[in-house]
Amino acid sequence: MPFSIFIAMTTTTVIADFSEVISMGNEEVTVIAELIDSLIADGSVPKNVRAALQAAKDRLTTNEDIATGASGAIYALDEVSNDINLPMHARTMIWNILSELETIKKKR
Numbered sequence: 001m002p003f004s005i006f007i008a009m010t011t012t013t014v015i016a017d018f019s020e021v022i023s024m025g026n027e028e029v030t031v032i033a034e035l036i037d038s039l040i041a042d043g044s045v046p047k048n049v050r051a052a053l054q055a056a057k058d059r060l061t062t063n064e065d066i067a068t069g070a071s072g073a074i075y076a077l078d079e080v081s082n083d084i085n086l087p088m089h090a091r092t093m094i095w096n097i098l099s100e101l102e103t104i105k106k107k108r
Contacts, residue, residue, distance in 0.1 A: 026066070028100070028104055029060055029061065029066060029069070029104070031100075032060065032073075032097055032100055032101065032104075033057050033060060033061055035093065035096075035097055036053050036054075036056060036057045036060075036097065037057070038093075039053050039090055039093055039094070040053050040054060040057075042090060044087050044090070045086070045087065045090050046083065046085045046086065048080065048083070049080045049083055049085075049086055049090070052076050052077060052079065052080040053076075053077070053080075053094075055076045056072070056073035056074075056076035056077045056097075057073070059072030059073045059075075059076060060072070060073040060101075065108070066104060066108050067104070067105050067108035070101045070102075070104045070105040070108075071105055073097075073101050074098060074101050074102065074105070077094055077097060077098055077101075078098065080094070081094045081095060081098065
């Protein structure tokens, strides 16, 4: 297969995958909930942060309106994102989750 055809096929696949990500609704929430679950399971994350993560996940998954759930989750995570005892890897993941939640909120 010529190189240019391979690039064209790869680019088309990436564009198709990206459009699927944009058109997702509840699947975005599911991915974010899985990220939150991975932080909750992390033993190096303080208990108060894990409690806030659980509250954020509950708010995100129980609200009928995705934007309302995202706003509630943002509120819960924003407070603990600057916790002094939070490991850097967890802080970075929380900031990434907050960014994704802001994106969801703006789309809706």
